[in-house]
Amino acid sequence: MNSTTASKKDKPEPVSRTAEIVREYGPFAGATSVAGVTHDGQRVWAATGAQLVAFDPASGETTRTLDCTCDAGTAYDGTYFYQIAEARIDKIDPASGKVLASIPTPGHGSDSGLTWAEGSLWIGQYRDRKILQIDPVSGAVLRTIESNRFVTGVTWVDGELWHATWEGDESELRRVDPDSGAVLERLEMPRGANVSGLESDGAELFYCGGGGSGKVRAVRRPRAARA
Amino acid sequence: MDSLIAASARALAAGDALGALKRVALRDDPPALALRGIAMAQLGEHPRARELLRRAARGFGAHEELARARCVVAEAEVAMAMRDLGGSPRALAAAAATLDAHADRANALQARLIAARQLLLLGRLEAARAALAPLDVRDLPPALAAVAELTAMELALRSLRIGPARAALARAQEAAERARVPALSAEVADARAALDRPAARRLFPGGEEALRLDEVAALRASDALVVDACRRGVGAGDAWRPLARRPVLFALARALAEAWPGDVDREALIACAFNTRHPDETLRARLRVEIGRLRALVAAQAGIEATARGFALRPRDAREVVVLAPPIDGEQASLVALLSDGAAWSTSALALALDASQRTVQRALAELEAEGRVRAIGRARAQRWLAPPLAGFTTILLLPAALPIE
Numbered sequence: 001m002n003s004t005t006a007s008k009k010d011k012p013e014p015v016s017r018t019a020e021i022v023r024e025y026g027p028f029a030g031a032t033s034v035a036g037v038t039h040d041g042q043r044v045w046a047a048t049g050a051q052l053v054a055f056d057p058a059s060g061e062t063t064r065t066l067d068c069t070c071d072a073g074t075a076y077d078g079t080y081f082y083q084i085a086e087a088r089i090d091k092i093d094p095a096s097g098k099v100l101a102s103i104p105t106p107g108h109g110s111d112s113g114l115t116w117a118e119g120s121l122w123i124g125q126y127r128d129r130k131i132l133q134i135d136p137v138s139g140a141v142l143r144t145i146e147s148n149r150f151v152t153g154v155t156w157v158d159g160e161l162w163h164a165t166w167e168g169d170e171s172e173l174r175r176v177d178p179d180s181g182a183v184l185e186r187l188e189m190p191r192g193a194n195v196s197g198l199e200s201d202g203a204e205l206f207y208c209g210g211g212g213s214g215k216v217r218a219v220r221r222p223r224a225a226r227a
Numbered sequence: 228m229d230s231l232i233a234a235s236a237r238a239l240a241a242g243d244a245l246g247a248l249k250r251v252a253l254r255d256d257p258p259a260l261a262l263r264g265i266a267m268a269q270l271g272e273h274p275r276a277r278e279l280l281r282r283a284a285r286g287f288g289a290h291e292e293l294a295r296a297r298c299v300v301a302e303a304e305v306a307m308a309m310r311d312l313g314g315s316p317r318a319l320a321a322a323a324a325t326l327d328a329h330a331d332r333a334n335a336l337q338a339r340l341i342a343a344r345q346l347l348l349l350g351r352l353e354a355a356r357a358a359l360a361p362l363d364v365r366d367l368p369p370a371l372a373a374v375a376e377l378t379a380m381e382l383a384l385r386s387l388r389i390g391p392a393r394a395a396l397a398r399a400q401e402a403a404e405r406a407r408v409p410a411l412s413a414e415v416a417d418a419r420a421a422l423d424r425p426a427a428r429r430l431f432p433g434g435e436e437a438l439r440l441d442e443v444a445a446l447r448a449s450d451a452l453v454v455d456a457c458r459r460g461v462g463a464g465d466a467w468r469p470l471a472r473r474p475v476l477f478a479l480a481r482a483l484a485e486a487w488p489g490d491v492d493r494e495a496l497i498a499c500a501f502n503t504r505h506p507d508e509t510l511r512a513r514l515r516v517e518i519g520r521l522r523a524l525v526a527a528q529a530g531i532e533a534t535a536r537g538f539a540l541r542p543r544d545a546r547e548v549v550v551l552a553p554p555i556d557g558e559q560a561s562l563v564a565l566l567s568d569g570a571a572w573s574t575s576a577l578a579l580a581l582d583a584s585q586r587t588v589q590r591a592l593a594e595l596e597a598e599g600r601v602r603a604i605g606r607a608r609a610q611r612w613l614a615p616p617l618a619g620f621t622t623i624l625l626l627p628a629a630l631p632i633e
């Protein structure tokens with residue numbers, strides 16, 4: 001277990017440990033990088049720039065692809081995909097891959113991770129070190145959570161808000177307090193395993209987009225966090 | 228990395244520099260500045276590209292030393308494209324070390340290649356050789372391997388090591404074909420043409436013969452006593468005496484060699500060595516002194532005998548005597564021949580070697596510079612003259628490897 005560096009004295013020190021990588025997927029045919037990832041209940045979807053690639057997490061085989069621009073975070077609300085492309089969020093029909101609606105991103109293209117929860121979209125602002133809750137129809141900003149690290153992927157699971165950081169070549173998964181932004185728990189990724197996108201499968205795994213490595217990594221969600 | 232940076236990088240990787248620029252044109256965060264810089268470099272806007280890359284490097288935070296190092300490498304490459312060689316070699320070396328520490332082998336090698344090419348462009352051949360020697364080009368992107376081999380070829384060629392030069396050229400060609408970059412293949416073809424161009428003339432009593440570089444090298448490596456008016460020196464095989472700084476001795480050696488096996492009359496020697504048609508006793512005495520010096524210099528390969536009317540060259544062990552001259556006559560051709568050793572020459576050294584006035588040499592250099600056949604580095608008294616590189620030093624095609632994509 002790693003020790004944490006001393007932070008502010010009035011805050012409890014976050015629990016810190018090394019991320020346990022369970023499995024790696026990819027790189028995928030025709031793709032050089034993976035940005036956002038999401039999970040539709042059965043398959044994992046990875047944004048690879050010009051295609052959303054779906055694979056079966058058990059076999060690792062690619063089962064579907066959708067042609068659409070996908071530069072950063074991906075989210076799934078149970079019916080539709082939401083995908084950051086350039087400076088907009090496209091709402092995509094999973095059956096046809098057609099873009100049904102678009103809203104501008106709050107960061108005008110400086111946005112990174114995306115997830116769906118509680119009827120809202122949550123979007124990471126990479127170098128601005130923020131997570132915004134936005135209205136999926138109008139794009140209006142409902143809430144802002146400050147982080148002290150560059151924010152890439154964002155995901156909610158069991159009422160916990162997790163986000164990935166990637167600064168230099170250091171990456172972590174962090175559980176943060178959705179009200180204060182305080183870091184509650186940290187999972188340190190090994191050097192070189194950087195996280196661009198993040199999604200929980202709703203159970204015991206996180207799926208992490210591996211940026212320029214072109215991989216998706218499955219990371220075990222710590223038990224202590226679920227106790 | 229955020230979405231517009233990803234979209235912009237995707238456009239750049241696909242060769243769409245304008246598309247890349249459009250997406251980040253209004254952004255001033257470091258990754259956007261870096262992408263704008265690289266796109267500008269690809270569009271040929273080098274000064275602007277350099278400024279943007281500098282700002283990007285300054286903007287990256289303490290945790291982002293990898294991104295910063297990549298910007299330093301890209302900026303150095305843009306500077307080289309501008310032929311601005313005044314940058315700090317230490318910054319580039321530090322960037323290479325950082326890239327190594329982060330296991331970014333391709334960019335680390337690129338940084339070191341840029342450093343070696345800078346030294347080559349500065350005429351510092353020994354330092355360039357030392358910088359290039361430890362680089363391991365195996366398993367590298369073929370474009371980088373091709374550039375490394377072209378650099379090795381140029382170094383070998385400058386010192387007339389034709390065999391190694393041809394081997395490096397063959398490897399460069401193979402790598403360029405794998406890289407599928409037309410500009411690189413064109414450079415390899417240019418370099419090959421340079422090998423086949425006449426590099427010197429061999430003078431005979433009744434005529435002359437054009438020689439390619441490998442024929443020159445073969446003659447220099449042979450047992451013959453070579454008096455080379457291209458590189459201003461005398462010697463046989465490994466025993467080579469540069470006479471660039473001793474124009475009188477060289478003029479005498481050349482006159483004796485051209486007359487070989489005959490002799491040269493004293494007055495003719497005085498006329499060619501001291502530039503006068505009115506010999507007197509002091510000049511005769513001076514001639515004896517200079518002949519004595521030349522005799523000492525070439526003693527191992529040849530003797531210089533006094534004859535009834537003058538002096539004659541008598542090579543030892545029945546050696547042949549060969550006289551090499553620049554491919555065409557004239558000051559300009561002599562200057563280009565001298566600079567073909569790849570070293571940096573001052574105007575005064577060139578004037579001394581050619582036994583001409585500095586003014587004359589300056590005039591000839593200015594004309595050659597206007598035609599792009601020589602280059603100057605430095606200013607005023609520190610100015611030095613160099614032959615242009617044999618390989619064109621393709622620039623923009625290497626930049627995408629320095630992309631700050633995380």
